[in-house]
Amino acid sequence: MIARLRAPGLHRGILATPLGIALAYAIVLPIRAASGYHPVLDGTAILQVAMITSPFAFLIGLGAFDYWFYWAIGRPTRPEDHSSHGARSWKDYFRVNTDHKVIGVQYVVHSFLYFMIGGLFAMLMRVQLAQPGGKFVDANTYNGLFSVHATILIFLFVIPVFAGLANFVLPLMIGAPDMAFPRLNALSFWLLPIAGLMLLASFFAPGGSFASGWTAYAPLSTTAPIGQVFFTIGVQFAGASSIATALNFLVTIITMRAPGMSFFRMPLLVWANFSTSLLVVIATPFIAASQFFVLLDRALGFNFFSAGHGGDVLMYQHVFWFYSHPAVYIMMLPGFGIISEVIAVKARKPIFGYRMMAFSLLAIVVLGFTVWAHHMFTSGMPAWIRDPMMITTAIIAVPTGVKIFSWLATLWRGVLHMDTAMLWAMGFITMFTLGGISGVMLAMVPFDLHVSKTYFIVAHIHYVLFGGSVFTIFAGVYYWFPKMTGRMYDERLGRWHFWTTLVFFNITFAPMHLIGIQGMPRRVADYSTQFATWNLIISLASFALGLSTLIFVYNMVVSWRGGPRAVANPWRGMTLEWQVSSPPPIFNFDSLPTIVGGPYEYGVPGAVHAVFRDGAEVPAPAAGSLAMATRE
Amino acid sequence: MEPTRESQSTPHRPPVDRPTLLRLLAVAAVAAGIGIVIGFLIPWFPPAAATQAHTIDTLYYVLIVATVPIFVLVTTVVLFSAWRWRMRRGEERLDGPPIHGNSQLEVIWTAVPSALIAALVVYAAIVLHDIGVKQPGEIAIGVTGQQFEWTFSYPKYDDAQGKPIVAYALYLPINRPVVFEIHSVDVIHTFYVPAFRLQEDAVPGITTSFRATPDRLGSYPIICNQLCGYGHSTMRATLHIVTAAAFSTWLAEHGYSPSTQTAAVQTGGAATRQTAAVSDWTRYAPLTGAQTASKEGTQ
Numbered sequence: 007m008i009a010r011l012r013a014p015g016l017h018r019g020i021l022a023t024p025l026g027i028a029l030a031y032a033i034v035l036p037i038r039a040a041s042g043y044h045p046v047l048d049g050t051a052i053l054q055v056a057m058i059t060s061p062f063a064f065l066i067g068l069g070a071f072d073y074w075f076y077w078a079i080g081r082p083t084r085p086e087d088h089s090s091h092g093a094r095s096w097k098d099y100f101r102v103n104t105d106h107k108v109i110g111v112q113y114v115v116h117s118f119l120y121f122m123i124g125g126l127f128a129m130l131m132r133v134q135l136a137q138p139g140g141k142f143v144d145a146n147t148y149n150g151l152f153s154v155h156a157t158i159l160i161f162l163f164v165i166p167v168f169a170g171l172a173n174f175v176l177p178l179m180i181g182a183p184d185m186a187f188p189r190l191n192a193l194s195f196w197l198l199p200i201a202g203l204m205l206l207a208s209f210f211a212p213g214g215s216f217a218s219g220w221t222a223y224a225p226l227s228t229t230a231p232i233g234q235v236f237f238t239i240g241v242q243f244a245g246a247s248s249i250a251t252a253l254n255f256l257v258t259i260i261t262m263r264a265p266g267m268s269f270f271r272m273p274l275l276v277w278a279n280f281s282t283s284l285l286v287v288i289a290t291p292f293i294a295a296s297q298f299f300v301l302l303d304r305a306l307g308f309n310f311f312s313a314g315h316g317g318d319v320l321m322y323q324h325v326f327w328f329y330s331h332p333a334v335y336i337m338m339l340p341g342f343g344i345i346s347e348v349i350a351v352k353a354r355k356p357i358f359g360y361r362m363m364a365f366s367l368l369a370i371v372v373l374g375f376t377v378w379a380h381h382m383f384t385s386g387m388p389a390w391i392r393d394p395m396m397i398t399t400a401i402i403a404v405p406t407g408v409k410i411f412s413w414l415a416t417l418w419r420g421v422l423h424m425d426t427a428m429l430w431a432m433g434f435i436t437m438f439t440l441g442g443i444s445g446v447m448l449a450m451v452p453f454d455l456h457v458s459k460t461y462f463i464v465a466h467i468h469y470v471l472f473g474g475s476v477f478t479i480f481a482g483v484y485y486w487f488p489k490m491t492g493r494m495y496d497e498r499l500g501r502w503h504f505w506t507t508l509v510f511f512n513i514t515f516a517p518m519h520l521i522g523i524q525g526m527p528r529r530v531a532d533y534s535t536q537f538a539t540w541n542l543i544i545s546l547a548s549f550a551l552g553l554s555t556l557i558f559v560y561n562m563v564v565s566w567r568g569g570p571r572a573v574a575n576p577w578r579g580m581t582l583e584w585q586v587s588s589p590p591p592i593f594n595f596d597s598l599p600t601i602v603g604g605p606y607e608y609g610v611p612g613a614v615h616a617v618f619r620d621g622a623e624v625p626a627p628a629a630g631s632l633a634m635a636t637r638e
Numbered sequence: 639m640e641p642t643r644e645s646q647s648t649p650h651r652p653p654v655d656r657p658t659l660l661r662l663l664a665v666a667a668v669a670a671g672i673g674i675v676i677g678f679l680i681p682w683f684p685p686a687a688a689t690q691a692h693t694i695d696t697l698y699y700v701l702i703v704a705t706v707p708i709f710v711l712v713t714t715v716v717l718f719s720a721w722r723w724r725m726r727r728g729e730e731r732l733d734g735p736p737i738h739g740n741s742q743l744e745v746i747w748t749a750v751p752s753a754l755i756a757a758l759v760v761y762a763a764i765v766l767h768d769i770g771v772k773q774p775g776e777i778a779i780g781v782t783g784q785q786f787e788w789t790f791s792y793p794k795y796d797d798a799q800g801k802p803i804v805a806y807a808l809y810l811p812i813n814r815p816v817v818f819e820i821h822s823v824d825v826i827h828t829f830y831v832p833a834f835r836l837q838e839d840a841v842p843g844i845t846t847s848f849r850a851t852p853d854r855l856g857s858y859p860i861i862c863n864q865l866c867g868y869g870h871s872t873m874r875a876t877l878h879i880v881t882a883a884a885f886s887t888w889l890a891e892h893g894y895s896p897s898t899q900t901a902a903v904q905t906g907g908a909a910t911r912q913t914a915a916v917s918d919w920t921r922y923a924p925l926t927g928a929q930t931a932s933k934e935g936t937q
Contacts (some may be wrong), residue, residue, distance in 0.1 A: 022666065044887035056934070144868075145868045145869065145870070145871060145872075146868040149865065149867075149868060149870070204908075218865060219865050223825075223826055223864070223865070225824070225825050225826070225842060226826065226866060227827040227865060229825065231823075259913060274859065275694075286877045313841075313843025313844075314842075314843065315840040317843075318843075319841050319842055319843055319844075320841065320844075353730065353734055354733040354734045355734035355735070355736070355737065356734070356736055356738050358737065358738070358739055359738075359739040359740075359744050360738065360739070361739075362739070364745055384828060384837050384838050384839055385839050385841070386838060386839045386846035387843060389770070393763055393766070396759060396763065396766075397759055400756075400758065400759050401755065403751065404748060404751055404752050404755065407747065407748075407751045408748055410712060413714045413742075414712065414719075414741065415737075415740075417715070417719040418720070418723070419651045419654075419735055419737070419890070420651075420723050421651065421655065421723065421725045421732045421733060421734050422719060422720065422723045422724050422725055424720060424724055424725070432716050432719075435712065436713050436716055439708070439709050442711055443705045446701075446705065446758070447698075447701050447705065449759075450701065450759075450762035451766045452694045452697050452762055452765045452766050452769060452835075453694060453697055453698055453701065453762070455836050455837060455848075456694055456832070456836065456837070457693070458837060459830075459862070459863045460863070473646070502725055520680065523682045523683060523698075524682070524683065524684050525684050525832030525859070525861070527830065527861050527862075527871075529870065530870065530871035531871045533871070534737065534859070550785070606762075607736065608733045608734060608736065609650060609733035609734050609735055610736040613736075632840055
């Protein structure tokens with residue numbers, strides 16, 4: 007029994023957490039006593055320290071640092087015997103596992119849990135807004151609902167689910183046995199439940215959850231009740247996870263490609279995650295900084311953002327958006343990668359303008375850092391900044407447009423397999439175009455002066471993040487579901503899921519453009535009666551949109567448990583992940599692949615992307631792309 | 639069934655012939671036309687009550703004309719592809735033609751959107767400049783946001799004590815250019831007047847501003863458009879645009895005393911005040927408890 011509790015794992019992690027809280031008391035009480043603060047025992051002070059110490063205690067208990075600790079103090083480290091690789095039962099997904107495929111599944115499932123929670127919050131908001139004068143929740147709870155909704159969908163769903171999908175398929179795609187730093191990879195995942203629970207726990211804080219929006223503008227956030235700190239610190243854990251994963255991807259992509267895989271033979275998903283990781287590594291420290299400023303303002307009275315004490319209120323917004331604008335590309339570029347994979351395979355054609363697709367990703371990375379102040383056109387910043395930011399914001403539409411047009415040209419004359427993944431991809435192209443167009447409109451400063459912070463913005467970000475990112479996520483999940491689980495999903499339910507989502511997504515969000523231009527502000531618990539009809543329609547459609555997700559959940563759960571077995575390469579894809587069994591073997595490749603051509607040579611007679619060392623694995627070169635398919 | 643197999647003697651799908659392509663373009667053009675008409679028919683905007691609002695509305699309709707065709711084009715190609723290139727029975731093993739790119743096409747779809755965007759940016763920059771130009775005869779109005787109400791002050795119009803008139807509703811004379819000097823005493827608010835199509839944040843510690851020239855009589859909402867706490871959705875006020883005569887009456891009712899104004903001018907105080915008006919934001923400070931009390935005491 008004792009031995010079991012001392013072994014690394016969830017038990018030890020949960021036992022260690024109170025020790026972290028005790029440590030917070032041990033730190034705070036002597037300092038307060040020595041500084042002469044009364045009362046010495048202050049719950050707020052202890053809570054803020056405990057929110058930092060107890061997660062680390064949990065992680066140490068979990069065993070996430072065991073190897074490094076042994077190494078640091080000179081004790082013999084336990085050699086990696088790969089006993090923790092792979093998952094034999096569902097319980098293995100609740101352990102620290104260093105297998106990138108297990109971690110990928112952990113990420114994706116965990117993220118979808120938060121997708122459901124975030125969606126539920128959205129529907130609670132729509133109950134409140136179904137008619138003017140809604141009394142479902144009070145204004146403070148409502149402010150908390152949309153703040154937590156946005157925060158968990160951004161930091162606990164869209165960003166990590168992309169990291170999860172890439173975690174699973176990216177090492178396979180480049181012919182690597184795992185990620186470059188498997189232990190760091192495991193740690194990155196386990197930071198996420200901490201962040202998620204912290205954000206949700208804020209509802210139990212005195213004064214309610216954090217309610218200053220996901221943007222947490224100072225000085226509202228620096229003067230808000232203690233619930234705000236759950237955001238301030240929770241985001242640090244999500245951000246640390248993000249940065250560690252990005253470093254891992256960068257090193258993996260740069261150093262672990264199979265022989266022959268030059269940068270211009272990499273699948274575009276790899277390019278997309280390379281670009282995204284560059285963004286994350288450079289930008290994410292800025293949101294960490296912005297929240298440390300807030301924490302120091304709140305906890306220790308640094309007055310970074312108090313106007314009367316030499317603080318600079320606008321500085322918060324600059325630092326925050328210097329991350330949070332690149333963050334919208336962090337939430338979109340991996341989706342671009344997924345769409346390129348899906349469209350090439352399902353249209354049976356090479357990606358049109360492969361190099362331009364790669365370069366446009368890099369162009370977006372560079373330009374993405376030059377547009378942040380377009381979120382601040384009405385913030386009171388010096389007026390001259392508006393013009394350059396308008397120009398750069400408009401320019402960024404060009405590489406994005408290149409991608410859209412290249413996908414269209416890839417569809418042209420293809421043989422379109424219009425199954426679920428392809429439907430999501432084609433739905434994405436149209437919906438994201440709408441989001442891009444409203445983005446160009448918003449870049450035009452005089453128009454933004456009218457619709458900034460109205461429902462037009464809400465419509466725009468949901469066309470970009472739902473019609474954009476979430477559609478690509480669904481495309482990716484359906485596309486790689488056979489590879490990840492070894493099972494096929496129900497195609498008919500998949501189509502139902504797509505069509506119901508597409509219809510109700512549009513009924514929910516399209517009218518928001520209109521009521522926004524008519525002057526309905528966002529983030530309000532009540533509104534003028536002139537918007538009543540549209541809001542009722544939006545609320546009803548949003549409930550249907552929520553229900554459509556249940557089709558997806560049912561399909562995934564039932565198919566994973568008892569769907570038909572998947573063959574190795576059900577879509578006849580050329581990229582490497584389809585050349586191994588479904589699910590892949592524990593170390594991915596039984597023999598090392600050598601890359602001999604591009605990843606999308608569909609329709610090229612005799613073209614092969616990779617050959618395997620042992621002779622039997624070399625595909626027959628006769629029948630074009632079918633060569634790879636014969637390995638099924 | 640058999641004919642399909644026959645046609646596969648050519649290994650790939652044939653290119654689209656010219657008539658089909660022209661028909662496709664025609665359909666896209668008609669759809670774009672319909673889209674633009676719908677874009678013009680939808681009653682997008684609330685009433686416009688400032689000269690700036692008309693300029694911004696025009697910009698929006700130009701954006702509709704410029705962007706609807708792009709969406710229609712993309713959607714048309716997606717739908718056409720789904721219809722024309724869908725895999726049919728017997729084509730399970732067919733691949734598309736191995737087209738890797740077309741430099742000419744790629745240059746076109748980089749250059750044309752760039753040109754379109756450049757034109758829009760230039761136009762928007764001109765509009766942005768125009769709506770911010772200072773007009774002759776401009777009056778400054780102080781706007782102060784605090785959780786959760788707006789206060790408006792009229793530094794040009796002092797009461798008998800030499801203090802600016804203060805009000806909780808915004809009265810403006812029609813056709814008289816105003817510049818709003820916006821402040822906050824606590825957190826960030828946004829002074830948003832949908833009828834003007836303009837807004838600017840009220841930021842603690844600094845003065846922000848925008849210009850408007852009211853040109854339509856009536857009452858319009860003033861909205862706080864930046865989340866400022868639990869009372870945010872109730873932080874509203876009303877803008878009344880009135881005739882010059884009605885504005886004078888309103889000023890008089892609120893204690894405007896032209897004699898002190900004149901006296902100030904005679905003693906040279908006006909010059910000091912005018913320079914102070916923009917920089918010294920304490921002049922716009924909202925009613926504190928003491929001021930309110932003294933104001934009520936005088937009545």
